[in-house]
Every structure is written in structure tokens, then in C-alpha cells.
Amino acid sequence: MARVTVHSGVCGFTTHIEAMPAADGRHVDLAIDSDCMAVLKLAAELTQVDAFREISFRGEGPLTLRLAPRCLNHPACPVPSGIIKAVEVAAGLALPAEARIEVER
Numbered sequence: 009m010a011r012v013t014v015h016s017g018v019c020g021f022t023t024h025i026e027a028m029p030a031a032d033g034r035h036v037d038l039a040i041d042s043d044c045m046a047v048l049k050l051a052a053e054l055t056q057v058d059a060f061r062e063i064s065f066r067g068e069g070p071l072t073l074r075l076a077p078r079c080l081n082h083p084a085c086p087v088p089s090g091i092i093k094a095v096e097v098a099a100g101l102a103l104p105a106e107a108r109i110e111v112e113r
Contacts (some may be wrong), residue, residue: 009026010094010096010104011025011094012025012027013090016085021042021043021047022042022043023040023043023047023087024042025039025087025090025094026039026040027091027094029099029100030056034058035058036056036098037056038091038095040091047079047080047087049079050079050088054075054091057071057072057095058071059099059101060099060101062096063101072088072092072095
């Protein structure tokens with residue numbers, strides 16, 4: 009299992025993502041909770057993903073990135089990246105490590 013918390017920035021919203029490998033070893037089940045209504049809309053459609061499709065731009069690309077434009081308001085939202093990172097770790101395809109975006113003016 010992988011747990012990821014995304015603090016999205018100026019909007020002030022926080023998203024909690026739990027990713028759990030499914031019994032078939034290929035899919036990952038997702039539980040996503042957020043202060044953001046747009047992220048909750050994405051979460052309702054994104055309850056399970058194919059881990060190998062999720063980590064590649066080949067073919068249709070990640071389901072997370074295909075659904076994001078229909079649900080989210082801002083293209084710079086870091087939540088989709090957090091979801092994909094959780095999937096990678098839960099599926100054993102990446103090591104758990106903190107990722108960070110720092111913005112300065």
C-alpha cells in the first residue's frame with residue numbers, strides 16, 4: 009500500500025490518496041479524499057487503474073491524465089502526479105520518496 013498527501017498550494021486544498029494493489033497484481037485500487045470538489049469528482053471516476061498503463065505515456069496514456077481535464081479546474085494541479093506516484097509505489101514499480109515543487113518569485 010502507498011499513502012500520498014498532496015498540499016496543492018495557493019488553493020489551500022489537501023488531498024489524501026491511498027493506493028492498494030489489487031488481487032490480480034496488475035491493478036491498483038484507489039481511495040482518494042480531498043477538500044477540493046473537483047478532485048472528489050475525479051476520485052469518483054478513478055477507483056481502480058491498470059498500474060502498467062498508468063506509468064507510461066504509451067498507448068492511451070495514464071487514465072488519471074485522461075480524466076483530469078474533465079474533472080479538474082487547473083492544469084497545474086499537482087494531484088494527478090500524486091495519484092500516479094501512489095500507483096507506482098503500491099504496484100512496486102517505484103520506491104517511496106518525497107517529491108516536491110518549490111515556487112519562488
